Amino acid sequence: MILGAHVSTSGGLHNAIKNGTDLQCDTIQIFLRNPNQWQGKSPTPEIVEKFTAAWSETDLGEVIAHDIHLSNLASPKPDVLKKSRQAFREQMELAQLLDLRYIVTHLGAHLGEGETFGLQQLTDSFDFLFENTEAPDVMLLLETTAGQGTNLGYRFEHLRDVIGMSKYPDRFGVCLDTCHVFAAGYDIRTESDCAATFKQFDDIIGLERLKAFHLNDAKSEYQSRVDRHEHIGEGNIGTTAFTYILHDARFAEIPLIIETPQMKTMHEVNLSILRKLKL
Ligand SMILES: [Zn+2]
Ligand SMILES: [Zn+2]
Structure with a gap:
């Protein structure tokens, strides 16, 4: 299995590498900038250099970026x-520089204009970005919401x-969040x-698109359409779904x-619970 966590970049992007290796992560996810601000600091060559150097000194695998919260x-x-x-463009360009x-991005909100409008607007945004951004090697992972x-994004069809x-x-590609799909109405308790649920995912999207998982238990109820994460095994999903994912050979490289x-105090605990479920 390739197991990791969303970690802090406080003090500089390069600090995320140490935060990940301290937790014995095989992979990490980070924000490339403050997720609650529109303006980001422009990346200096020093920032890129420090990050690349820190990463190359470790065995850490994939580093995944997550779009800011304000984005729509x-x-x-x-x-x-x-x-x-x-x-988004600035984040794509930085992702390219950082290799x-x-x-990972959510699909945004239509704010009353309807889902057909929203999905078209979103697609136009992505096509605009692909055509106007120097980031040829960066893939966007649409996250189930x-x-x-x-x-x-709460239906696989979206x-x-x-x-x-x-x-x-x-x-x-696609990132499947266990808490989100459960809250959206895809049961994974047994x-x-x-x-x-994975059969539906395969039929509608295709499992070959699945490039990452977010493993979160749910404080929110099944079908509640509410996004509240919980510690592994302490929420309404329970451990069965995580055991299932950890042992399914189709997901061994994801x-x-x-x-x-x-995350500061509990990431270690949640990761150790998942490692035990894998045994
Ligand atoms: Zn997520
Ligand atoms: Zn969430």
Whole structure:
């Protein structure tokens, strides 16, 4: 298994590497900039150099980037759309410089304009980005979402449609978040639920698109469309789904990232629970 965690970049992007190796991670996920601000610091050659040097001194595998929280690439509001695209473009370019293969992104929210509008707006944003950004090696991972409010991405069909409508389908993969799919109404509490959900994923999107997992238990209820993560085994999903994923040979080479609460104190605990479930 390739197991890791979302870790802090506090004090500089290069610190994420140590945060990951301290937790014996095989892979990590990071924010490339403050996720709650539009403006990011522009990456200096020193930042890139320090990060690359720190990474190369370790056995750490994939480093995955996650888009900022403010982003809404499906927004009907021109100012938000413009800022979202600009911020995303900067993150894609930085990912390219840092040699990161993947940026995970949510699908945005249509804010009342309807899902058809939102999915088209989102696809247009991605095509605009592919055509106007110097980041040829960066793949976008569409994340399954819980579907709060008017958020898109809570049906596998939404992800399929964006990939299908884009002029650049090869630039997309998918990140499956266990908490989000459960809250969205894909049950994974028993082995047969897991088998059925992954069958649906394969039928609708195709398992070959699956490039990362977010392993989070859910504080939110099944079908609640609410996004609240919980420690592994302490939420409404329970351990069966995690045991299933950890032992399924189809997922052996796919990065498994925890985004559970209280990362400073609890990441170690959640990772050790997953390592035990793998035994
Ligand atoms: Zn996630
Ligand atoms: Zn979430």
